[in-house]
Amino acid sequence: MPVLLLSLPFLAILLTRPVLRRLALRNAIRRPREAMLVILGSLLGTAIITGSLIVGDTLSHSIREVAYTQLGPIDEVVATTGLDAGAALHARLGRFRTAHVDGVLQMTTAKAAVASVAKHPFSAPRAQLVETDFSRAHAFGGDAAATGVTGPTPADGQAAITTDVAKRLHARVGSTVEVFVYGSSPRFRVDRILPRRGVAGFWTDRGQRSYNVFVAPGTIHRLASLHPGLATATQPPQSVVAISNRGGVEPGAGLTATVTRELQPVLRSLSLTASPVKRDLLDAAKKTGDSLTQLYTTMGMFAIAAGILLLVNIFVMLADERKSELGMLRAVGMRRVSLVAAFATEGWMYALIASVIGSVFGIGFGRVITFVADKILSSGREEERLSLGFTFTRQSITTGLVIGFSIALVTVVLTCVRSARFNVIAAIRDLNEPRRHKPHRRAQWIGLSAALLGGCWTVAAFSAGEPFGVMAGPMLVLAGVGPTLARRLPKGIVTTVLAAAVLAWGALSVSVLAALAIDFQIPIFVVQGLTMAAAAVVLVNQHQGAIGHALGKVSRGSLDVRIGLAYPLARRFRTGMTLAMFSIVMFTLVYIGVISHMFRGQLDTTTKQAGGEFNALVASNPTNPIPFDRVRTMPGVRAVAPMAYVGANFGRPGEKPQLWALSGFDQNFVVSPPHLKDLGAYGSDVAAWRAVLRDPKLIIVDEFFLARGAGPPANRPHVGDVLSMADPQSGKARRLTVAAVATGDVLRSGAFWNIDATRELFGARAVLSRAYVRAENPTTLSRTLNTRFLANGADAESIRTLVESQMSQQLSFFNLMQGYLAVGLAVGIAGIGVIMIRAVRERRREIGVLRALGFPAPMVQRAFFVESLFVAFEGVLIGVLLAFVTSYSLVSTSSAFGDGLAWGFSPLQLGTLIAVALGFSLLATLGPARAASRIRPAIALRIAD
Numbered sequence: 001m002p003v004l005l006l007s008l009p010f011l012a013i014l015l016t017r018p019v020l021r022r023l024a025l026r027n028a029i030r031r032p033r034e035a036m037l038v039i040l041g042s043l044l045g046t047a048i049i050t051g052s053l054i055v056g057d058t059l060s061h062s063i064r065e066v067a068y069t070q071l072g073p074i075d076e077v078v079a080t081t082g083l084d085a086g087a088a089l090h091a092r093l094g095r096f097r098t099a100h101v102d103g104v105l106q107m108t109t110a111k112a113a114v115a116s117v118a119k120h121p122f123s124a125p126r127a128q129l130v131e132t133d134f135s136r137a138h139a140f141g142g143d144a145a146a147t148g149v150t151g152p153t154p155a156d157g158q159a160a161i162t163t164d165v166a167k168r169l170h171a172r173v174g175s176t177v178e179v180f181v182y183g184s185s186p187r188f189r190v191d192r193i194l195p196r197r198g199v200a201g202f203w204t205d206r207g208q209r210s211y212n213v214f215v216a217p218g219t220i221h222r223l224a225s226l227h228p229g230l231a232t233a234t235q236p237p238q239s240v241v242a243i244s245n246r247g248g249v250e251p252g253a254g255l256t257a258t259v260t261r262e263l264q265p266v267l268r269s270l271s272l273t274a275s276p277v278k279r280d281l282l283d284a285a286k287k288t289g290d291s292l293t294q295l296y297t298t299m300g301m302f303a304i305a306a307g308i309l310l311l312v313n314i315f316v317m318l319a320d321e322r323k324s325e326l327g328m329l330r331a332v333g334m335r336r337v338s339l340v341a342a343f344a345t346e347g348w349m350y351a352l353i354a355s356v357i358g359s360v361f362g363i364g365f366g367r368v369i370t371f372v373a374d375k376i377l378s379s380g381r382e383e384e385r386l387s388l389g390f391t392f393t394r395q396s397i398t399t400g401l402v403i404g405f406s407i408a409l410v411t412v413v414l415t416c417v418r419s420a421r422f423n424v425i426a427a428i429r430d431l432n433e434p435r436r437h438k439p440h441r442r443a444q445w446i447g448l449s450a451a452l453l454g455g456c457w458t459v460a461a462f463s464a465g466e467p468f469g470v471m472a473g474p475m476l477v478l479a480g481v482g483p484t485l486a487r488r489l490p491k492g493i494v495t496t497v498l499a500a501a502v503l504a505w506g507a508l509s510v511s512v513l514a515a516l517a518i519d520f521q522i523p524i525f526v527v528q529g530l531t532m533a534a535a536a537v538v539l540v541n542q543h544q545g546a547i548g549h550a551l552g553k554v555s556r557g558s559l560d561v562r563i564g565l566a567y568p569l570a571r572r573f574r575t576g577m578t579l580a581m582f583s584i585v586m587f588t589l590v591y592i593g594v595i596s597h598m599f600r601g602q603l604d605t606t607t608k609q610a611g612g613e614f615n616a617l618v619a620s621n622p623t624n625p626i627p628f629d630r631v632r633t634m635p636g637v638r639a640v641a642p643m644a645y646v647g648a649n650f651g652r653p654g655e656k657p658q659l660w661a662l663s664g665f666d667q668n669f670v671v672s673p674p675h676l677k678d679l680g681a682y683g684s685d686v687a688a689w690r691a692v693l694r695d696p697k698l699i700i701v702d703e704f705f706l707a708r709g710a711g712p713p714a715n716r717p718h719v720g721d722v723l724s725m726a727d728p729q730s731g732k733a734r735r736l737t738v739a740a741v742a743t744g745d746v747l748r749s750g751a752f753w754n755i756d757a758t759r760e761l762f763g764a765r766a767v768l769s770r771a772y773v774r775a776e777n778p779t780t781l782s783r784t785l786n787t788r789f790l791a792n793g794a795d796a797e798s799i800r801t802l803v804e805s806q807m808s809q810q811l812s813f814f815n816l817m818q819g820y821l822a823v824g825l826a827v828g829i830a831g832i833g834v835i836m837i838r839a840v841r842e843r844r845r846e847i848g849v850l851r852a853l854g855f856p857a858p859m860v861q862r863a864f865f866v867e868s869l870f871v872a873f874e875g876v877l878i879g880v881l882l883a884f885v886t887s888y889s890l891v892s893t894s895s896a897f898g899d900g901l902a903w904g905f906s907p908l909q910l911g912t913l914i915a916v917a918l919g920f921s922l923l924a925t926l927g928p929a930r931a932a933s934r935i936r937p938a939i940a941l942r943i944a945d
Helices: 002-016 018-030 032-071 083-093 134-142 163-169 219-225 228-233 251-268 277-321 323-331 336-377 394-419 424-428 441-464 467-486 491-515 523-542 544-554 559-570 572-600 603-611 628-632 685-694 755-765 778-788 799-842 844-852 857-893 907-933 937-942
Strands: 076-081 101-116 123-132 158-162 176-180 187-194 212-214 238-245 616-619 637-651 658-665 676-678 698-702 722-726 733-742 751-754 768-775 795-798
Touching: 002 018, 002 336, 002 394, 018 032, 018 336, 032 277, 032 336, 032 394, 032 799, 076 083, 076 251, 076 277, 076 755, 083 101, 083 219, 083 238, 083 251, 101 134, 101 163, 101 219, 123 134, 123 163, 123 219, 134 238, 158 163, 158 176, 163 187, 163 212, 187 212, 238 251, 251 277, 277 336, 277 394, 277 523, 277 572, 277 799, 323 336, 323 424, 336 394, 336 799, 441 467, 467 491, 467 523, 491 523, 491 857, 523 544, 523 572, 523 857, 544 559, 559 572, 559 857, 572 799, 572 857, 572 907, 603 799, 616 778, 616 799, 628 637, 628 768, 637 755, 658 755, 685 698, 685 733, 685 751, 698 722, 751 755, 768 778, 778 795, 778 799, 795 799, 799 844, 799 857, 799 907, 844 857, 844 937, 857 907
Parallel strands: 123 212, 158 187, 658 751, 698 733
Antiparallel strands: 076 238, 101 123, 101 176, 101 238, 158 212, 176 187, 616 768, 616 795, 637 658, 637 722, 637 768, 676 733, 698 751, 722 733
């Protein structure tokens, strides 16, 4: 519908104005290859937008798929700790039914480690024992296929395992597996393998794998009772009631709010709350998918901008080439509006075809990005992995088509309006338009209006902490006063000063935002890059004459150079558009390359910040935790700081609570804790940690606390912020104050609270199952722990290795971003080729004159190469310098990307990028340059087309 509505004026022209229809169609029909060049130049924008939307679809779908594989018909979960409390819960909810609920299922779970029985066993340290009635589970929710449960309930000594357990242990039906839980290690015979789906895949921990072992009812109670002395040091079994809302897997989540209200009277007496597990999962999927869509669309805006500039350049060249024809039409009485209508209708046809083709290309583009992203996201630690399944929706395709078409159409119409303003006599004689020495009065009033708007925007933005206004408002003021100043002062001086001022503010504005503690996200860098590139191009274009003169002197008056420079120096507007194409893309590529290079050099710093003096992280099974007193006595171990590790619902005032990790620490951790980014009122790291240990109303969070998505968080935590924290099971809440802010949470420790308060709020679930360790050789210790404490589900790793793994993922995403933005560079290079092709046609008479005067064919060819290299090199140089200035300014005055970053770049990477840009620009010029050198003078001077 949007495309149809935008197309109605042009369809009306085609149907009711035969003269304009012929004018619009004749050039496209006569010159199909050139029409194809226009289409190719404009379809890339649509492809980029569509591809970005498809990436978001894929990520959102991949996370939503967890709702089917690990929840199925389960919409809400009510859980309690201990079997006695579970009996009361099951008694109250066992027959719970309302008009919105179609199933209630009782389960008992316990964390466990599981291993194969073999000489060299395979193990799964993060597994889960599950008890439930299989007949009820099969019928749960009314859709047996969605539950994944088949067959009867396992008998004593037998177990049904999921496909994930089977793959991990290399087990099959008839195999024997050993389970380590509550100090016991019973063995079970595998009687069937269940898919990771619905109830069979029920899993609420992190990760896309479900390591479930289903056993006979009563097994967990028996195992927990065998060693009563361990009860106080282990996490009791969890009694769970799963509730299925009416409707399918996803539609049922829409009833969560209603069902939760209906459950409240029943659960109030038990002091429990219902967790909306599926709704939270689907919300997270949407938020993450939208975030990645925004990231790629935002980064793609640089390539889209390059495509827009290419489109402008092409239509300006078309207008210049047809200047005599357009002048004749105006001379015989055609009104300007009719001329614009005919020219714009031709552009509308190109835009429509390009958008349709571009949306199809976008599917393949999104597939490539998804393939690379899947390789990145499916690497690293298992609980952090995310496998992507490529998918797209019709909405994404149509949205990409509409946005791409709208951008191309607006660009075409505005360019046609500008091109239609010419002197009729000069156009007929094919003369250049005389330059205005002073701006038109209309431009002055428009500029003053823009300056006033920019001033108001700036004041409001500084008052409200709005980042875009802080950055762009002053730039708008500077640009707006330009026409007024240029009417009273020399235009060249005014342009130079104002462009330099815009450049200076653009380089400093991000630092100003950071100094004012104004939160900003990735789109701010798009504004910075585009505005600074525009100012730099204006500045360079203003002084092209001096640059050309200097190059002429350096080349000692070489005729090849003089001829090659003549055209870009005479056609400043076209040259400026091409410079902008190259500069904005090179700016982004180099900027990301610099940031990526700086991150590569931060391994030691990040490791030190994450662990302090500790250098290994050890996790274990909370129902059978590692005895950390034994770890303290191991050779090479210098310190051990055990922690309780639980999930809590955190929320800021006015925001929806979010499940986040919480680590409860004691005095052992304070000896050599991780470094803090903001110490608040404390004089040292240790003082801040000790304050939290003393005061249960204080908490420490990291700078990315509660953040989802890419780039800097939208709402950073600050010292003094007030948070609410609640136990997801009981709903018991605490009101806490942020005492200090740590650096990024690369170890996934979450928020830090003192252990006594953690035990008080979370009860028996606050088990010391995780520890920071300081050892002489953390790598060797980790291997030893994983072998010696296999029965405890040991999962130990050096902190340096964990940091390396996460940084590797980050750097891989930087590389993916650069590859994504390379499409914009391809647009710029294609633009050089298109412009050269158009230039050969437009300058055929001039080339014929040169050849008739005796200029050899190689000289003409070299002149085209000089022209291409000159424009490309200027664009590359502008982009590189802007990236250096802005990245250095950001790193030296702001911690938006982290503390302690040392500015630097990779000479090899930069040199390769420049060589590729310049080399392919020359390659794109090769064909047109050869065509120009082969023009026969007699033919070029005799005919017009």
